Amino acid sequence: MEREDIKSIIESLLFVADGPLTIQRLGEVLEGVGKADLRSTLDELQAELENNRRGVRLVEVAGGYQLRTPKINADWIKKFLGGRPARMGRATLETLAIIAYRQPITRAEIEAIRGVDVDGVINTLLDRRLIRAVARKDVPGRPFLYGTTPEFLQLFNLKDLTHLPTLKEMEEITLPAIPGEELPVEGVEES
Amino acid sequence: MTTRVQLEIFEGPLDLLLHLIKKNEVSITDIPIAMITEQYLATLEVMQTLNLDVAGEFLVMAATLIHIKSRMLLPLTDGDEDEEDGGADPREELVRRLLEYQRFKDAAAELERREVLTRDVFVRSVAPAEDIPAPEFRDVSVFELLTALKRVLDRLPKDVVHEVMLEKITVREKMTLLLDHLRTQGSILFESLFAGVTTRMEVVVTFLAMLELVKVRAIRIFQEEATGSIQIEAAADLENAPAVLAMQDPEEDQHGT
Numbered sequence: 001m002e003r004e005d006i007k008s009i010i011e012s013l014l015f016v017a018d019g020p021l022t023i024q025r026l027g028e029v030l031e032g033v034g035k036a037d038l039r040s041t042l043d044e045l046q047a048e049l050e051n052n053r054r055g056v057r058l059v060e061v062a063g064g065y066q067l068r069t070p071k072i073n074a075d076w077i078k079k080f081l082g083g084r085p086a087r088m089g090r091a092t093l094e095t096l097a098i099i100a101y102r103q104p105i106t107r108a109e110i111e112a113i114r115g116v117d118v119d120g121v122i123n124t125l126l127d128r129r130l131i132r133a134v135a136r137k138d139v140p141g142r143p144f145l146y147g148t149t150p151e152f153l154q155l156f157n158l159k160d161l162t163h164l165p166t167l168k169e170m171e172e173i174t175l176p177a178i179p180g181e182e183l184p185v186e187g188v189e190e191s
Numbered sequence: 192m193t194t195r196v197q198l199e200i201f202e203g204p205l206d207l208l209l210h211l212i213k214k215n216e217v218s219i220t221d222i223p224i225a226m227i228t229e230q231y232l233a234t235l236e237v238m239q240t241l242n243l244d245v246a247g248e249f250l251v252m253a254a255t256l257i258h259i260k261s262r263m264l265l266p267l268t269d270g271d272e273d274e275e276d277g278g279a280d281p282r283e284e285l286v287r288r289l290l291e292y293q294r295f296k297d298a299a300a301e302l303e304r305r306e307v308l309t310r311d312v313f314v315r316s317v318a319p320a321e322d323i324p325a326p327e328f329r330d331v332s333v334f335e336l337l338t339a340l341k342r343v344l345d346r347l348p349k350d351v352v353h354e355v356m357l358e359k360i361t362v363r364e365k366m367t368l369l370l371d372h373l374r375t376q377g378s379i380l381f382e383s384l385f386a387g388v389t390t391r392m393e394v395v396v397t398f399l400a401m402l403e404l405v406k407v408r409a410i411r412i413f414q415e416e417a418t419g420s421i422q423i424e425a426a427a428d429l430e431n432a433p434a435v436l437a438m439q440d441p442e443e444d445q446h447g448t
Contacts, residue, residue: 015315067315068312092305094295100298101295113204113295115252116203116204116205155307156306157306157307165298170291171292173294173297174330175209175293
């Protein structure tokens, strides 16, 4: 098979795939094509889409490859889809961040950090499949330990958990100034 | 001097404290505990005035702050080694918690700045159901149902009529009637369920019939907005309704007035 043929097939597979496609899976379909070749073809395809400012780009996410629209087109897509953006509340986002960085973690441990009850938020996150119970902690009561899911990685465009933004060291933490009389928005100081 | 408190949606006591620290532009590692405690308590008071449900955690933190404040008033003496942490700054633990919490607030903000799926970037046809503008239906709470029931009961003629005639209405009859209604009309308003009903007993029986049908998931009750009218519609395939009824045998079948 010509390299261009392989690239074309890969692009088709990425188009019909329902989620991120792993190299492993691509290898199963494209028998005889080595992993190194697959990887370099994917890199080529990625560069092509990027350089030609195409309407879909190849992104490495949740352990695989996926075609996604570039951010620059977001408004047009939203206008087309007509939906309201599903905003995640602060409580949900904060709890999710704690779980992402501290997994596996129990409900009680999350509550100790946030200083509030997190039952409702945990249920929301479970419903949205952004977290799941991964095990039980070996302490009295055997509480569930929660961790993030591949859907979490997909939601935040993360290749894997090691690509989470680095958590600040305690010494680096500065409180953002309060902008005027408005609600404290997500404007956090650059460090 | 009146303290004007800008009320915001605080996620919890730590969030409120961080806000106060920022607002007063004081150092998080050297919190002027008396001032912050005072403002913290003032905020709680406003929340209570507004009848907001001040969660227990807010009160626990209030107690913690007062405890720290009182400990800071005590002179440090050398012989205090038996104190919990041997004369360490009583604010230390609180500062650690605040910093830890801020750390995850920062992390959350960092996550939100990423290219978020269905906000910044999209994939083919996998538009999550939540994003598609579905008609906004809320589940009706039991309390809303009870309030609606009370309105119906209040509308009944006040005159006390002593009916001697024994009128038998069964929950099952009402269930069948209601299902017949839905079969022909699709959905009906909660209030119209009680059209023509004049006795308290019949209102109650009708209400029970409705609850029974909800229990077996034959009907759904919802409202379009918090204060909107409550609507009832068939949930299951109504052709199977007789089967549903057969399965359901309300323990008490006989009601009379």
